[in-house]
Amino acid sequence: MTLNRRSFLSTAAMGAAGIGLAAVIPDYLFAAGTKDMPIKLALSQFSLASQFWTKKLDPLDFPAKTKKDFGITGLDYCSMFFADKAKDMQFLGELKKRSADNGCYNLRIMVDGEGVLGELDTAERTKAIENHYKWIDAAAYLGCPMIRVNVEGEGKPEDVAKAAEDSLRKLLEYGSSRKVDVIVENHVGISCNGAWLAGVMKSVNSKHCGTLADFGNFCINRTQPEAKTIEAYMKTKCLEEYDRYKGIAELMPYAKGVHAKTHQFDADGNDTETDFEKMFGIIKKSGFNGWVSIEYEGGLFKMYAPNSPYLDDDAGVLATKKLVEKVGKSA
Numbered sequence: 536m537t538l539n540r541r542s543f544l545s546t547a548a549m550g551a552a553g554i555g556l557a558a559v560i561p562d563y564l565f566a567a568g569t570k571d572m573p574i575k576l577a578l579s580q581f582s583l584a585s586q587f588w589t590k591k592l593d594p595l596d597f598p599a600k601t602k603k604d605f606g607i608t609g610l611d612y613c614s615m616f617f618a619d620k621a622k623d624m625q626f627l628g629e630l631k632k633r634s635a636d637n638g639c640y641n642l643r644i645m646v647d648g649e650g651v652l653g654e655l656d657t658a659e660r661t662k663a664i665e666n667h668y669k670w671i672d673a674a675a676y677l678g679c680p681m682i683r684v685n686v687e688g689e690g691k692p693e694d695v696a697k698a699a700e701d702s703l704r705k706l707l708e709y710g711s712s713r714k715v716d717v718i719v720e721n722h723v724g725i726s727c728n729g730a731w732l733a734g735v736m737k738s739v740n741s742k743h744c745g746t747l748a749d750f751g752n753f754c755i756n757r758t759q760p761e762a763k764t765i766e767a768y769m770k771t772k773c774l775e776e777y778d779r780y781k782g783i784a785e786l787m788p789y790a791k792g793v794h795a796k797t798h799q800f801d802a803d804g805n806d807t808e809t810d811f812e813k814m815f816g817i818i819k820k821s822g823f824n825g826w827v828s829i830e831y832e833g834g835l836f837k838m839y840a841p842n843s844p845y846l847d848d849d850a851g852v853l854a855t856k857k858l859v860e861k862v863g864k865s866a
Contacts, residue, residue, distance in 0.1 A: 574815075574863035576856065577609025577642055579794060579830035580616060583848050585838035587616045588765075594620075595630055602637040605852055610634060611792075611828045612644045612679070614670055621669040624676075631677050642826055643747075643792065645683040645720070646670045652702035653688025653695040653725070660698055664705050671706070671715045681716035681791060683747050686735065687723035695725055696735050703739050711743065718791045720747040721782060727755045729782030736789040748786040749830070750809045751796035753777040766839055780813060787821035794830045797855045799845060804858055811862045827863070829855045 578601045586592035592600065594616045601607050620626040634641050649670070650663025667684060674682045686702065688695035699719075706717045719732060726732050736746060756775035760767035795814075799807045818827075834848030846854060 574859060575609060575826045576607050576859065577611050577640075577792075577826040577828040578605060578607045578852065579611040579645070579828045580613040581645070582829060582831040582834070582852050582855075584613075584616075584832075585834050585848055589838070595626070595633060598630070598634040598637045598639045602639055604849060605856060607829070607856070608637075608639045609642050609826045609828065610639050611642055611830075612677075614644055614646045615648060618648065621673045627673060627676050634677075641677045641679045642828075643679050643681045643683050643718070644670055644674045644677070645747075647685065651688055652684055652706075653686045653699040655688060655690050655694055655698055660702060664702050667706055668709055671710045671713055671717075674715045675713040679715070681718050682710075683718050683720050683792075685723045686719050686726050686732075688725065692725055692728075692731055696731065696738070699735050700738050703735070703744055704741075707739075707741055707743055716743040716745070716791065718745045718747050720794070721749055721752045721786060725755070727753050727782075728777050729753070729785035733785040733789065736786075744789075745791035746786045746789045747792040747794060748783050748790045749794035749796055750779060750783065750814055751794075751798070751832075753779045753782050769836060769839055779809065780817065783814060784817050784821075787817060787823055790821065790823050790825070792825055793818060793823065793827045795827050795855060795859050796830045796832065797851065797858070798831075798833045798836070800854050800858070804854060804861075806855075806858060811858055812865075815862045815865075827859060829859065831855050 580597055583592060583597070587594060598610060601610060614621070617626065631641070646667055649666035650659070652660065652663050654660040654663060667682070670682050684706065686699035688698055703717060703719070710717055719726065719735070721727050721729060721732055732746065736744065753776050754773035755777050757773050758771045760771050795811070796809070797806045801807055805811065829852055831848065831851035833845035833851045836843055837845040837847050845851070
């Protein structure tokens with residue numbers, strides 16, 4: 536079975552049936568940035584994973600914290616933090632209200648743990664597709680113009696691609712009546728190969744399908760965890776990585792979002808793994824003018840290794856924001 540940090544860490548009761556809801560794509564999704572800051576900033580909910588998992592932060596408080604503590608208005612939700620609430624109208628209504636009350640924008644729900652969309656077995660793939668319907672409905676109700684899915688699978692790359700394309704077309708058909716697009720992150724297994732994922736996008740060929748280009752998710756071969764625990768997964772190592780700059784360049788023509796991923800910073804505040812100036816140069820060249828989401832993961836490592844050099848969630852988000860603003864203004 537292919538593993539990724541989100542589906543692995545969020546294993547357990549993530550069910551519920553879908554409901555039909557309507558939505559209108561908000562104008563803000565296509566609005567330009569300001570003169571001082573051409574990049575529109577959002578925050579991935581996964582940046583605060585340690586706070587959600589230790590119950591220090593309630594998922595309903597994500598909008599208020601994002602706006603008040605970080606001065607960020609774009610929200611990228613993670614389904615894992617409210618996995619049992621996909622059709623809970625009271626919860627979704629309150630989340631929508633709090634987002635509006637804080638002047639925030641609901642951008643997307645990143646969906647994990649609902650099955651393998653690149654599964655070669657038709658019955659299993661159909662089950663995975665149908666499991667995603669409820670999140671399209673939830674996104675529509677929240678006013679999110681899109682959901683993010685994964686398209687991993689085991690088998691020959693060309694076979695997995697065909698299976699993934701079949702899944703995406705069916706999800707797009709379901710999402711069309713709700714005005715919810717479906718996008719794919721380079722996140723899991725073969726999808727971390729930029730050329731492969733770009734090929735899937737080219738084949739699907741829909742303006743309602745695109746990519747969520749992530750700076751750091753290009754590990755195409757990783758060691759397996761010794762146990763099915765969060766701690767064990769955090770200790771896995773990447774054995775082979777796809778060139779991240781080549782990958783981002785391949786994904787940007789289809790991008791409907793960008794994840795500025797960070798883990799650690801040097802003395803000058805630069806990310807130790809990714810050249811942000813080079814990345815934002817690629818983004819600018821592509822003509823992308825959407826939202827760039829901060830996704831800081833070091834806080835999760837800090838949670839399990841308190842004496843490690845990683846910053847905690849809040850400090851890491853602020854450090855990433857400072858870095859993105861610096862390179863974004865010059866890009």
